[in-house]
Amino acid sequence: MGIRSLAAELLPTTLLGLQRGSAAPAPAPAEASSFDALAAKLGYLSKGELRQVREAYKFADEAHLGQFRASGQPYITHPIAVAGLCADWKLDVQAIMAALMHDTIEDQGVTKTELIQRFGAPAADLVDGLTKLDKLQFNTREENQAESFRKMLLAMARDVRVILVKLADRLHNMRTMGAMAPAKAQRIARETLDIYAPIAHRLGLNEIYRELQDLCFEHLHPWRRAALAKAVTRSRGYRRDIVDRVQQEVKTAFGKAKIKVQVSGREKTVYSIYRKMREKHDGFAQVNDIFGFRIVVGSLDECYRSLGVLHQLYKPVPGRFKDYIAIPKANGYQSLHTTLVSPLGTPVEFQIRTEAMHAVAEKGIAAHWLYKTDKSGNATADAQRLGTMWLQSLLDIQDETRDSTEFLEHVKIDLFPDAVYVFTPKSKILALPRGATPVDFAYAIHSDVGDHTVAARVNGEPVALRTELKSGDVVEVITAPGARPNPGWLNMVRTGRARSKIRHYLKNLAHDESLSLGEKMLAQALRAEGLKLPSADPGDETAAALWQQLTRWSGNRNRGELMVDIGLGRKIAIIVAKRLAGLMAEHGIRPDAVTLTLGRYASDDATPAQGVVFVDGSEGASIKLATCCRPIPGDAITGYLGRGEGLLVHTAECSVGRRLFERDSERWIQVAWADELTRSFECGIGVLVKNGKGVLAQLASAISSAEADITHLDMGNEPAHDTAELRLLVSVRDRQHLADVLRTLRRAPTVLKVSRVKP
Incomplete structure (x- = not known):
């Protein structure tokens, strides 16, 4: 095997077209299932390898006997046809x-062990990779399909x-x-249209890609295809x-140029x-590049010389030249x-390439086997490059994503690149992919670069991280050691790799925070038991016991x-602590008086068994400040441990929090607020102002002079008359x-009333 592919686990092996009924239909002529047609294509194999293939054919023929x-054809005609397509690509004996035995495990109950014993592990592994997961139980057909995709790409x-x-x-x-x-x-x-094509x-298999698309079109929209095919046939005569x-x-021009x-x-x-008619909302008459020409030459140098010959023969259309040799797809x-x-004034596209490039253009990764003896090695190198780059990205996504459906979502994103370079x-x-941002670029360089990205420059100019990149842009990413992925990035990245890396980081962050919080809460609850x-x-x-x-x-x-379950509120720390205390008593571990005193120093109106969790502003996924009351340092606060949502901090006087307490007091x-705080905090304020010119400027100036920042401004939907009510979020250090x-705001001449917003 020449190419070592690096991939992950994806693809439904929904082996299609295998319909079986209770009564066998009338068999087709015996020659339809003959091995001779396949053997005629296998001249590139040695005699020993041909014998192996014949043995596999006999085994498959016996396994599918009566199917x-x-x-109405014998089932064996399908594996023979599949093997014939693989032989056209000059694939090896395994x-x-x-290909001949790919349905034996799935349909006929043959085991992988039996295949290993008879045909060796490499062939058996290939057959197993092609077998779907029907034997497992899934909640939905989509879940089964997604997991089958993963299984196939793991084999891939x-x-x-x-x-x-x-x-x-x-x-x-x-x-x-x-x-x-x-x-x-x-x-x-x-x-097939969504995934396989x-x-x-x-993988560069353009012949298969085009045929699969047309076959899918024929089954999904038969009337549209028939009408278009008729129009194409009719126009073919006009332009002959x-x-x-x-x-x-x-x-003639190339003959003169020798x-x-x-x-x-x-x-x-x-x-x-x-597809072009749909995308551009054009009629058939407006699609004027239905035909074109392909020029295949002997060397790379002749590709560029041929371009000069063509441009001297006919005038080029400005902006319609692409060099995919210097910058491959x-x-x-x-x-x-x-x-x-053209001479009639219609645009005609020409493609210029070498023999090796043509092989890769049509056969893609299969060109590795077709041209592996090519002395130049060009086709092999191209096939290896295209075979490893995308498969490596799938492996990276698989490493970060354990959910089958999420994995399939990431891979679908990467299946439609429409690339910019x-x-x-x-x-x-x-x-x-088109629409990619500097964040996608950063993760394409390396996951560590993406994780620590803070800014970017495109063509030397600073740009926002959500800026869409264009072909030819020179992109520079600026990183900082303390920077971390932002959840908002998920809304602007386009590559599956970037999306999976960001999600993986955020999940790990939430897990680590919840684990730390859970340990702290259980330790405090256990301290109240004197342990x-x-x-x-x-x-x-x-301890392990x-x-x-x-x-x-x-x-x-x-x-x-x-610990994560306790930190997320799925389990109550005091209940777990009492159970642990009972288990410790069974092991002879008794409460300690000093620890018991430390655990019960909390005020009487608080739940003593839970101790105190300190909030310093570094909270993340596991500790959040409620947006209904927006507590700030100096406020009396209390914490609600939501089911699976972590710890939500409310002000003591918050009406929303009080309702939650009455319903779920345990x-x-x-x-409490920590002595050392790590950041400023948002607080809502309502301002009633006289309507007039420069009001917002006055407010901004007043808030800035008080060393605070406006993070959000809401003017409401009501039309402004003599007065207007504004709601602002300002960033402050504490209540003082x-x-x-x-x-400062009350002293502003246009301000009539100002107060803190409360729920």
């Missing part, structure tokens, strides 16, 4: 064997041949779906003369015409694209999970600072 497809991580065999399987099923029920055919076509495109004329003139070329006409697929595609004005300050080129928290050291046998008994009682898998714990702000 028929919906069309891949051909896997070990061996890229898995996806090549799968795409060949899907292509043959799409070609033979005519006998299937329309509803099922449409579901399969939609899945984009994967083929990402111009195509012949252009082709002849191009050949450049040996292959000139071939090409036509847009019906689906690509349909994300899937490894390389060509020069130029649009010229940007440069690092050292002139390295990166391909990113200290047992050690977390696994070497302490008594206590934690094992406690987690078994609580239903948690380990100590850390229990979830309230004592909290807020009092200074309110006094």
Whole structure:
């Protein structure tokens, strides 16, 4: 295996087109299931390898004996056709064997162990990677599908041949779906269009990509496809003369330049015409680049010389030249694209490439096997590059994402790149999806760069992190050691890699904060029982036994999970502490008088068993300040331990908090402000002002003079008359600072009334 692919786990192995009924339909002629047609394509294999393939064929034939497809053909015709497609790509003997046996585990109950014993581990691993997860139980079909996708891409991580065999399987099923029920055919076509065709495109398998799209179009919109195909056929006759004329003139021009070329006409697929009409809201008559020409030359130098020949022959259309040789597409595609004005005044696109580039353009990653003996190594290098870059990104996403559906969401984002090409300050080129931002760029460089990003420059100018990048931009990311990912970034990043990295960081942050809070709360609650928290050291046998008994009682898998549950409010610290105290008593651990005194120093009106949690402004996912009352230092505060929401801090006089206390009093714990605070705090104020010019400027000036900042301003929807009521969020240090702000505002000539907003 020449390519070591780096991927993750994705793809439903919904092996389609396998309809079975109780009664077998009439079999097709025996020659339809003959091995001879396949053997004729396998001349590149050795005699020993051919014998292995024949053994795999016999095994599959016996396994599928008596099984028929919906069309009435023996089922074995499907594996033979799939193996034939793999043989066209010159895949090796293990891949051909896997193609022949790819349904034996799923349909006929053959075990992987049996395949390993008969055909070896490599072929058995390929077959297992192609087998879906029907034997497992899932809540929904979508969950089953998502987990099957993950399983296939896990196999793809070990061996890229898995996806090549799968795409060949899907292509043959799409070609033979005519006998299937329309509803099922449409579901399969939609899945293929959403997942399999984009994967083929990402891996550079453009021939398969185009055919899968057209077949899906035929099943999803048969009437539209028929109408468009008819229009294309009709227009083909109208332009035959111009195509012949252009082709002849191009050949003559290259003959004079003494450049040996292959000139071939090409036509847009019906689906690509349909998609262009949909995107641009055009009619068929407005799509004027339905046909074009491909120029295949012998060397890289001749590509650029050919461009000069064409530009001397016909006038180029300004802005319609693309150099995908110097800057290849994300899937490894390389060509020069130029649009010229034909003799009849219509634009015609030309693609110029070498033989090796053409192989990669059509066969993509499969060109590695087709051209692995190429002395230049160009096709192999291209295939290896495109085979590793995207698969590596899938592996990174898999490392951060354990939820199947979320993983599938990230991968779908990356399946539609429509790339822009940007440069690092050292002139390295990166391909990113259209709409990508400097944050996507930072995570494409390295996850540590993304995590610590604080600002960016594009073409030397400072820009906001949500700025959309354009092709040709030079992007520089500015980092800081203390910076951390912002949850707001999830709304502006476009790449699955960036999204998964940000989500992973935020989940870990919430987990660590909840664990720390849970430990603090349980220790305080246990102190009220006169006991200290047992050690977390696994070497302490008594403590380890206590934690094992406690987690078994609580239903948690380990100590850390229990602490997280306490920190998130899923379990009450005082109840867990009483149970732990009972277990400690069984092990002979008695309450200590000094610890008991320390645990009960809290005021009588607070819940003594819970102790005090101090708030210093560094709270995050586990400790939050309520937005209804917006407490600030100096306010009397109390904490509500929501179910799964962490600790929510309210002011003692908050009406919302009081209602929660009456309904759920056991979830309230004592909290207090720490002596050292780490930041300023937002507080809501209402201001009634005389309406007139410069009012907002006066308010801003007054607040600024009091050394506070406005973080939000709401003027409401009511039309302003003589007076207007404004609501502001201001950032202050504490209650004393807020009092200074309110006094300063009252002295402003336009202010009639000012007060703190309370729920």
